[in-house]
Amino acid sequence: MPLLEIKNAELKLDGKDILKGLSLSVNKGEVHAIMGPNGSGKSTLSYMLAGRDGYELEGGEVFLEGQSLSKMEADERARSGLFLAFQYPVELPGVGGMSFLREAVNSRRKFLGEEELDHLAFVKEARKVASKMFVKDEMLKRAVNVGFSGGEKKRFEILQMAMLKPKISILDETDSGLDVDALKIVSDGVNAQRNEDNAIVVITHYQRLLDYIVPDFVHILSDGNIIKSGGPELALEVEKNGYAGLINAA
Amino acid sequence: MVATQETIDKVKEVSSTYKYGFVTDLEAEKAPLGLSEDIVKFISHKKKEPKWLLEWRLKAYKKWLTMKEPNWAMVDFPKINFQDIYYYSAPKTKPKLNSLDEVDPELLKTYEKLGIPIKEQEVLAGVAVDYVFDSVSVATTFREKLAKEGIIFCPISEAVHTHPSLVKKYIGTVIPISDNYYAALNSAVFTDGSFVFIPKGVKCPMELSTYFRINEQNSGQFERTLIIAEDNTYVSYLEGCTAPQRDENQLHAAVVELVAMNNAEIKYSTVQNWYPGDKDGKGGIYNFVTKRGNCLGKKSKISWTQVETGSAITWKYPSCVLKGDDSVGEFYSVAVANNAQQADTGTKMIHIGKNTKSTIISKGISAGKAQNTYRGQVQIQKNAKGSRNFTQCDSLLIGDKCGAHTVPYINQFTPNARIEHEATTSKISEDQLFYCLQRGLDTEQATSLIVNGFCKEVMKELPMEFAVEAQKLIGISLEGSVG
Numbered sequence: 170m171p172l173l174e175i176k177n178a179e180l181k182l183d184g185k186d187i188l189k190g191l192s193l194s195v196n197k198g199e200v201h202a203i204m205g206p207n208g209s210g211k212s213t214l215s216y217m218l219a220g221r222d223g224y225e226l227e228g229g230e231v232f233l234e235g236q237s238l239s240k241m242e243a244d245e246r247a248r249s250g251l252f253l254a255f256q257y258p259v260e261l262p263g264v265g266g267m268s269f270l271r272e273a274v275n276s277r278r279k280f281l282g283e284e285e286l287d288h289l290a291f292v293k294e295a296r297k298v299a300s301k302m303f304v305k306d307e308m309l310k311r312a313v314n315v316g317f318s319g320g321e322k323k324r325f326e327i328l329q330m331a332m333l334k335p336k337i338s339i340l341d342e343t344d345s346g347l348d349v350d351a352l353k354i355v356s357d358g359v360n361a362q363r364n365e366d367n368a369i370v371v372i373t374h375y376q377r378l379l380d381y382i383v384p385d386f387v388h389i390l391s392d393g394n395i396i397k398s399g400g401p402e403l404a405l406e407v408e409k410n411g412y413a414g415l416i417n418a419a
Numbered sequence: 420m421v422a423t424q425e426t427i428d429k430v431k432e433v434s435s436t437y438k439y440g441f442v443t444d445l446e447a448e449k450a451p452l453g454l455s456e457d458i459v460k461f462i463s464h465k466k467k468e469p470k471w472l473l474e475w476r477l478k479a480y481k482k483w484l485t486m487k488e489p490n491w492a493m494v495d496f497p498k499i500n501f502q503d504i505y506y507y508s509a510p511k512t513k514p515k516l517n518s519l520d521e522v523d524p525e526l527l528k529t530y531e532k533l534g535i536p537i538k539e540q541e542v543l544a545g546v547a548v549d550y551v552f553d554s555v556s557v558a559t560t561f562r563e564k565l566a567k568e569g570i571i572f573c574p575i576s577e578a579v580h581t582h583p584s585l586v587k588k589y590i591g592t593v594i595p596i597s598d599n600y601y602a603a604l605n606s607a608v609f610t611d612g613s614f615v616f617i618p619k620g621v622k623c624p625m626e627l628s629t630y631f632r633i634n635e636q637n638s639g640q641f642e643r644t645l646i647i648a649e650d651n652t653y654v655s656y657l658e659g660c661t662a663p664q665r666d667e668n669q670l671h672a673a674v675v676e677l678v679a680m681n682n683a684e685i686k687y688s689t690v691q692n693w694y695p696g697d698k699d700g701k702g703g704i705y706n707f708v709t710k711r712g713n714c715l716g717k718k719s720k721i722s723w724t725q726v727e728t729g730s731a732i733t734w735k736y737p738s739c740v741l742k743g744d745d746s747v748g749e750f751y752s753v754a755v756a757n758n759a760q761q762a763d764t765g766t767k768m769i770h771i772g773k774n775t776k777s778t779i780i781s782k783g784i785s786a787g788k789a790q791n792t793y794r795g796q797v798q799i800q801k802n803a804k805g806s807r808n809f810t811q812c813d814s815l816l817i818g819d820k821c822g823a824h825t826v827p828y829i830n831q832f833t834p835n836a837r838i839e840h841e842a843t844t845s846k847i848s849e850d851q852l853f854y855c856l857q858r859g860l861d862t863e864q865a866t867s868l869i870v871n872g873f874c875k876e877v878m879k880e881l882p883m884e885f886a887v888e889a890q891k892l893i894g895i896s897l898e899g900s901v902g
Contacts, residue, residue, distance in 0.1 A: 219853075219857050221853050221857075222849070222853070242856070243853060243856040243857055244856040244857075244859055244860060244861050244862070244865075247856065247857050247858055247859040248859040252857075253857050255854065255857075258854070259848075259850045259851050259853075259854035260851075261851060261854070261855075261868070261869060261872055262872055262873065263871070263872030263873055263874070263875035263876075264868055264869065264871070264872035268868075269858070269868065272858075272860055272864060272868065273858035273859050273860060276858070276859035276860055276861075276864070277859050280859070312872065329858065333858070333859070
């Protein structure tokens with residue numbers, strides 16, 4: 170059974186078809202990259218998977234470990250192990266990073282039937298993970314994403330991913346707004362979490378992220394559908410010929 | 420732990436033979452319905468008050484008869500029939516309380532439900548609690564420790580007997596009986612409340628705390644609290660209120676007076692959670708409160724912190740009169756109005772002395788079809804040279820049927836002063852909610868987290884043990900308002 174299975178997903182926004190029967194299977198231990206030009210439906214796909222209001226499927230279905238997601242709210246999907254690293258992480262004024270992380274982690278632990286972590290145990294764990302991500306304690310004391318630089322925001326996203334230990338992570342344009350050094354730190358953070366029991370879907374416009382997070386499969390998304398799939402070499406083809414060449418050939 | 424002699428006396432007093440021979444039967448635990456000169460006398464006699472206090476009450480009553488209810492607040496409610504209210508009721512507690520264990524278990528259970536474990540508070544938090552259950556205090560603790568420092572912390576009805584000169588000297592000096600309609604009413608019929616006196620040079624070693632609770636159906640609650648801090652003192656006072664569900668509206672018209680002498684600091688914190696009424700606005704408490712502090716002394720400081728989540732209607736403006744040079748007034752407020760609640764709350768900062776400073780941070784949260792108004796006055800008198808005020812009013816809207824209003828009044832009579840006013844209105848954005856949900860928080864957790872973040876500047880002013888309770892309360896108050 171695939172970890173994540175998208176079957177003929179159809180979705181409209183403002184009456185316009187955005188996803189047009191998209192299908193994709195992701196197995197445990199795999200990293201998939203979804204590449205596509207602007208307007209191809211990349212962000213819509215990630216919101217649809219995460220269960221954002223207004224992004225409900227018109228047709229088709231999505232399964233997480235065989236369980237249909239259609240009746241599950243965004244928070245239930247998250248607790249079940251679906252994580253979305255946001256392209257634009259949202260500011261939460263006054264909400265401390267550490268307490269936000271703790272609420273999130275304890276929600277997931279509660280769902281898994283694990284004991285909730287008390288304050289001290291949590292802080293210890295968070296600091297350990299944060300130091301690997303080059304996230305300073307000081308950043309965890311600040312309000313979530315408020316006044317963070319682009320790189321800090323993305324590092325904080327991956328820190329959350331590391332703390333939540335999701336089954337499937339969707340990284341939506343995680344490379345946007347990152348310089349090379351930040352890109353390396355974030356990618357190292359993601360790579361450290363790759364294992365045989367989880368899977369990662371990297372959504373990106375540019376190939377350069379895939380130099381750092383090397384995918385097992387690459388899919389080209391165009392006009393609401395996957396028009397071509399292949400190995401890492403497909404990303405290089407995009408880099409070389411642009412999307413236009415691939416789209417025209419399809 | 421042994422209940423104080425005062426408590427035992429108090430209970431005995433209530434059930435003792437009544438000598439004054441008018442108005443009602445001897446064992447009455449309740450004055451008859453309505454308000455008249457006789458009722459004022461009944462209350463005063465029931466409490467065996469000295470003549471001067473009875474006269475003071477009667478003066479207030481007569482003044483009240485000539486006054487009109489204020490109608491300038493942005494609140495809407497049916498006219499109150501003041502003759503349809505009970506003005507005195509004693510709790511039905513069995514006498515002979517030798518320890519807190521003997522306090523009515525029903526009462527203890529209620530406190531437990533409210534998350535106020537009495538013993539834990541006593542032992543862990545070191546809080547001296549003066550419980551007011553309806554109108555008469557039933558349990559008083561930690562009195563001895565405070566007495567050692569010379570601090571007086573007792574029901575005001577008791578202070579009238581034990582420290583009459585202090586009460587007489589200060590009562591009504593901050594809020595005169597003619598101040599406003601509800602203050603006059605309170606002055607006429609107040610039943611109990613707290614009295615605090617901090618003698619020169621003493622820093623109160625613990626937070627002083629009183630929990631109020633309305634119990635008896637249809638009984639107006641008229642608390643009266645007086646806190647006096649002499650030169651070079653510090654005291655932090657916590658007040659929390661909750662009330663059980665009621666169908667009929669209950670009137671609550673409290674008066675709190677604070678006096679701070681030279682270099683004295685009073686920190687007064689409130690968590691107010693009276694019954695707000697149901698979703699359609701049926702029932703709920705009318706909370707018409709007059710709170711004011713006089714910074715009489717140089718470098719004195721009075722700080723009000725309030726978290727207002729309850730009541731059908733809130734009409735409340737804790738204020739500071741900054742008479743002493745270099746005195747400081749602060750007002751930190753979170754007002755949550757959900758469903759059909761109406762809140763019109765804010766503060767007055769009256770700068771009279773030189774170089775006086777005031778800070779106002781107000782966070783209003785509106786949800787459902789609630790209306791939430793910040794109303795504040797900053798007045799800089801002619802001689803208040805070098806004075807400063809900073810005001811920040813932020814409103815958060817949840818949903819599209821509620822309202823937030825900001826009504827600042829600014830009067831500046833000297834050019835040599837600085838007033839700053841900032842105001843914002845925002846909504847909980849879908850992006851914020853979705854971000855939280857995507858991390859596994861449910862809608863209510865997410866709302867609570869975002870709202871508590873919005874209120875953070877105020878919440879951090881609350882004493883620690885209060886802050887946790889208040890955070891939970893804000894979450895509970897907004898349950899069902901999103902999604």
